[in-house]
Amino acid sequence: MTDTKPILRLDGIVKTFPGVRALDGVSFAVMPGEVHALMGENGAGKSTLMKVLGGIHQPDGGAIYMGDEQVVMSGPLEAKAKGIVFIHQELSLAEELTVAENIYLGELPRKSFGRVDWKTLAEKTNAILKKLRVGFDALTRVGDLSIANQQMVEIARALTVDAKAVIFDEPTASLTDAEKVVLFDVISDLKADGVGIIYISHRMEEIFKITDRISVLRDGQYQGTVATPETDEERVTQMMIGRKLDLTRNALHHELGDVALEVRGLSCGKLYTDISFEVRRGEVVGFYGLVGAGRTEIAETLFGLRDPSAGQILLDGEEVRLNSPVDAIARGISLVPEDRKGQGLVLGMNCRDNMTLPQVDDLTAGPFVAEGAEVAIFDQYRDQLDIRTPGWRARVGNLSGGNQQKIVIGKWLSMHPSLLIVDEPTRGIDVGSKSEIHKLLRGLAAKGYAVMVISSEMPEVLHVSDRIVAMYSGRIMRTFTSDEVTEDSLIQAISGLGGDGKAA
């Protein structure tokens, strides 16, 4: 492969956003006929890099080359015209139109007087669909297709242009195994035609199955490229997180206090069923499971955002009804939500105002907000959590993910909760901030807080929890203490295997 020239080459790309250096001199090349994996943790800069390539962001430094020629991607249309095609994770189809119309949108074949040539359109579309071996035809309405088939339409759309490079962004996220096989066939066809393919995925198994080379990004920096046959999962993981995967378990146990929260037989429709557990003061209970296992929904119920259909919630031994977050907050429950930007922060507001938002009614001097008291709270948690910001006046939207998350955590710690629930506390934040937040959670337990940690990352759950509740499909499969838990038993439990036998 060394004798051919790259079809697409990125050289020293730099992209900064206020407060963050999203890409720091990233170089990366794709050969014709190569499947090149781009890997990195959430927030490593993969999507930013692809947006630069697609002309959505303009780089602050570096250059893009196609063949020998330097190109400027001034916008998505230009990128497409140059033969760079994106298959996005999120679909961008017009549901009310047919498959054919979607595929050729903007370039429908014409007859005289601008009339659409429906016959040619259907023929051309069906030819492409045949290649993809899908079970629908050109005249199907896109809204009637399954998500997986809609994705196939996206792929079909990519095949209509003379593609030089195709970028697949998590293409298998919503595909079944059979559909994956078809997709991989399509990819190998493209490969045989000399198209360069960039394949973004978190799934190691796929990466090792279909890619030729792997490039890794970490915190906006290029970590290197390796040939897929010459490496293994562990090495790639190490490149991604900068160290070996830390699967150490929490070994420190504090003296446990009283039961702060007890849940008995809680159910909420089809979301989760018959959930019972307790959390003591001084204890961190981890909730581990796949996305959709019902963990977030339990947290939302405890925070008054959902009505349970059955069961009881007891706080300090007293049964409570939580009808709204207002009730939950009044009862001393704090929730650091899963979606930091969507649920946790008002991005246009400054750091201080975000942090004191839940208690703004209580921080008053006469009719006005006591700004001095607010600044004092902000300063206290900025120091305690080591939040890096130019000052409390900085807009939260300009901070890095890790600092944003610390603002949310500070916001809820300053409420002095008796129960702190954190949902995916380190999603999309850098490695350094991650371990700080883990330390923080352990520290809170040491101070006597009752903490629930919901996480999809096994190292995180192992690292912070005194006990781990494994969930599968809305049910608790098994509860482990940190001394007895093993990776295997945990994975089996969240896959619906080898639990306590509670679930069928």
Added chain:
Amino acid sequence: MATLSKQKIGSVLAKQGILIAFAVFIVAFTLANNKFLTVDNVFSVVPASAKQGVMALGVTFVVISGNLDLSVGSMMSFSTIVVLDLHDKIGPFLAIPAMFAMTLCLGAFIGILVGYLRLNSLIVTLGMLSAIHGLTLTYSGGQNMDIADKEGTWFSVFGQGTALGIPVPILIFALLAAVLGLMLSRTPFGRKVYAVGGNGTAATFSGIRRARTVFMCYILSAFCVATAGLIQASRSLGSQNTVGQGLELEVLAAVILGGASLMGGSGTIFKTVIGVLILGFIQNGLLLLGLQFYVQYVVTWVIIILAVWLDIAAKRGRLWSPIA
């Protein structure tokens, strides 16, 4: 680097564009007509703007909360007609609180629909624009409303009186602007309005009662409308059913001109006051230039669109964004 600094200049231009445009207007009008920048003229512009200004204060709360209020014009017609009618029936002392109560009921109705039922505010208030107009006509039987004894009532003080040499409408505007400005910038309620408009979901997750906050914004807006209706009724002591027609757009123009984003979450009372004054001066300037008053309808809209464009451009960092 060249493109970077160009972008910066573009964004500064976009952010300050309204003030720059305002300065250009003032200079142009002053050169074209030497009456423009005189004390007399300035003193005539501000009272004329007071009514719109008072309404704009309330609408500022609504817009910051992430909603719209297009019903303020026809609601003001309603207030004006009602207070004039009741003036002769139950006397001004009772007429004023009765009119305020009725107007606040309309505001509460909108607040329930938009806040608690989460209906789209554009649709609700557009509907209310028409519905309240119908209500007003039903109330008045389609007749103009006049006070019988125009000379003998103290009711004229709100629109025509002066205190300390300053016209009362200006004093009302200034007082309300000060109170509502403090309410928005300094109280917990104001903070919640920004939070709800900036990110309603995050506000809910922070224990803020979103529906109640939106509801209160519409109550405030109705209160401001009632006050504007009082000024209007007191100025003219008689009125047509359509006296507030079209004011919703002028008011919205002033709020947007002041820089409040229609996406919610940003804007201030101070900026709205500036927006009201800019609009007032521009409209006055056009009249002084000898243009017919209806030209201002066109100009008002050009200004709204320009303001929205500059607002968006400032966020994007460039004026022109050809995204397909």
